[in-house]
Amino acid sequence: MxxxxxxxxxxxxxxxxxxxxxxxxxxxxxxxxxxxxxxxxxxxxxxxxxxxxxxxPGSAAEELRRLVDTVADKLSGLQSPLLGPVAGTAAQQVVRQVVQQAKAAVEPVIERNPDVFDHLAAAGGELLAAYRSAVQRQEHRWTSQEPDPRDGDPRDDEGGPDAGPGQRIDLD
The missing domain is CATH 1.20.5 (Single alpha-helices involved in coiled-coils or other helix-helix interfaces)
Structure with missing residues (x-):
């Protein structure tokens, strides 16, 4: 086989x-x-x-664009009763023109550098955290019961060559 x-x-x-x-x-x-x-x-x-x-939330550039649009809408819709109807119309036209110029200046910057705004937002957050830390440390020092040894006042020392009968008053 x-x-x-x-x-x-x-x-x-x-x-x-x-x-x-x-x-x-x-x-x-x-x-x-x-x-x-x-x-x-x-x-x-x-x-x-x-x-x-x-x-x-969108990127920082989108948020800035939305903020500019919102402010522009609010300013354009703002009417001043103090100026009267004729002056109010002229003032609205001036406001619209200023808003359009501001938008024309901001838009190209946002379009060219959208990542810059994200970095600026992050840096702002870091600065805020550093400021908050410094303020908390200072508030803790102000409210603590124990005096800070670095805050010793040299005028509290008794005696010395310039010690006189009077006491210096600090007005600060």
């Missing part, structure tokens, strides 16, 4: 290839369905959080 394997026919190869292709498509479809379901769940969770907590 010979150990020869039978020669596969062309129809058998095609059937096996089609079975493998169908299995691959099913796996791809399953992976795609999983990815789609995960993306839908993520979007639903984001929508739920936006509804509960409001929109997430």
């Amino acid at each position: 010979s150990e020869e394997l039978p020669q596969p026919d062309a129809a058998g190869d095609e059937a096996a290839g089609q079975d493998r292709a169908a299995a691959g498509e099913r796996r791809a479809a399953d992976a795609d369905a999983w990815a789609t379901a995960a993306a839908e769940d993520l979007e639903a969770e984001k929508a739920r959080r936006r509804a509960a907590y409001g929109p997430p």
